[in-house]
Amino acid sequence: MEHDVDAFRARYRAAIHPLYNAWLHGGFVFGAGLLLMAWLLAPLSAVAWWEWLAVPLAILFFNWGEYTVHLELGHKKRPWGRLFYQRHTGDHHSFFVEGRMAWEQARDWRVIFFPAWLIVVYSLLLVLPAWWLLGQLVSANAGALFAAALLAGYLGYEFFHACEHLPPGHPLARLPGIRQMRAHHERHHRRTLMQTHNFNIVFPLQDRLRGTLWHEPPAG
Numbered sequence: 001m002e003h004d005v006d007a008f009r010a011r012y013r014a015a016i017h018p019l020y021n022a023w024l025h026g027g028f029v030f031g032a033g034l035l036l037m038a039w040l041l042a043p044l045s046a047v048a049w050w051e052w053l054a055v056p057l058a059i060l061f062f063n064w065g066e067y068t069v070h071l072e073l074g075h076k077k078r079p080w081g082r083l084f085y086q087r088h089t090g091d092h093h094s095f096f097v098e099g100r101m102a103w104e105q106a107r108d109w110r111v112i113f114f115p116a117w118l119i120v121v122y123s124l125l126l127v128l129p130a131w132w133l134l135g136q137l138v139s140a141n142a143g144a145l146f147a148a149a150l151l152a153g154y155l156g157y158e159f160f161h162a163c164e165h166l167p168p169g170h171p172l173a174r175l176p177g178i179r180q181m182r183a184h185h186e187r188h189h190r191r192t193l194m195q196t197h198n199f200n201i202v203f204p205l206q207d208r209l210r211g212t213l214w215h216e217p218p219a220g
Contacts, residue, residue, distance in 0.1 A: 003191070008094045013107060022106035026162075028116045033155045036123055040131060040148045047141045054134070054146040060205075062153030067206035070199045087115075089194075098190040101182075102167040112165050113158055127151055153202075160202045161185075187214050 073081040074088035095111045103112060127147045135143030164185040166173045173182060181202065188198035197214035200207045207213035 003094065003097065005095070005097055005100050009104075009108075012091065012095055012111060013105075016107055016110055020107060020110060022109040025109060025113055025116050026158075029113060029119050029158055030155060032119055032123075033151050036127070037148045037151045040127075040144045040151070044141055044144055047145070048139075051139055051141040051145060054138075054142040055149045058130075058146045058149030059153060062150055062157075063200065063203060063205050066153070066157055066201060067199045067210070070201070075195050075199075093189060093194055096165060096189055098186055101165055101186050101189060103165050108165075109162070112162055119154060122154055123151070156202050164201070184215075187216065 069084075070088075072078070073084040075085075077085055091111055095108070103109065127150050130150060131143045131147035133143070134146050160178065160181055163172050163178045164182045166182075172178060181204075184198050184204055184207075185201065187193055193214055197212050198204070198207055199212060204213055
C-alpha cells in the first residue's frame, strides 16, 4: 500500500503540543552546544602541535558514532532503543520521503531536530567524561579540544540534517557540500534504500568504508 505523506503529516502536526516553539527548540540546542564549547575552549593555552590531533580524531570518532547509532538504533528495532526507532523510522521517515524532503512550516522542525534534551544527555554521558578522562590521561588541552570537537560534530549533524530538509530553492541548499549531502540523504529516504544505504549525514566516510554508499549521477 502506498504511503500517504500528506495524511501522516497532518496527523503528526495535530499531535504536536500547542506550546511547542520551533525557534526555542533550535535555539536551545545550538545555544547550549556553543556555550559549552566556549567553556571547554576558554582555558586553552600554548597548544602543542600534537594536541591539535585531538580534533580530527574526535571528528572521525563522531563520524563512526553518527553512522552506527543511525543504523543500529534508527533502523533496527532494539528493546532498549524503541523510542529512538519510533521517532526516526516511524516518524521521520514517514514525514519525509524521496521527492517530499522539504519542511513546510517551522513546527516541522520537531521531526528534524533531535529532542532538545538530548544534547544535555550527550554532553553529560560523552562530552564531559571525554574531556575529564583525556585531561587526566593526555593533557588538559587535548581533552578540551576532543570534547569541543565532539560537540561540533553534534551541532554539525543538526545543521546539515536541517539543511538536507530545506526547500530546494533556499540559498543554503545550493551550497557545495550541502547540495551533495542533500542528494545523498534523499536517496536514504527512498523506501527501498532506507534500511541499507547512506546512513552518514555530514560526510559519507563510513558509508564508503562499510560499503553502504549509494551514489547516482545527476539526472541529465
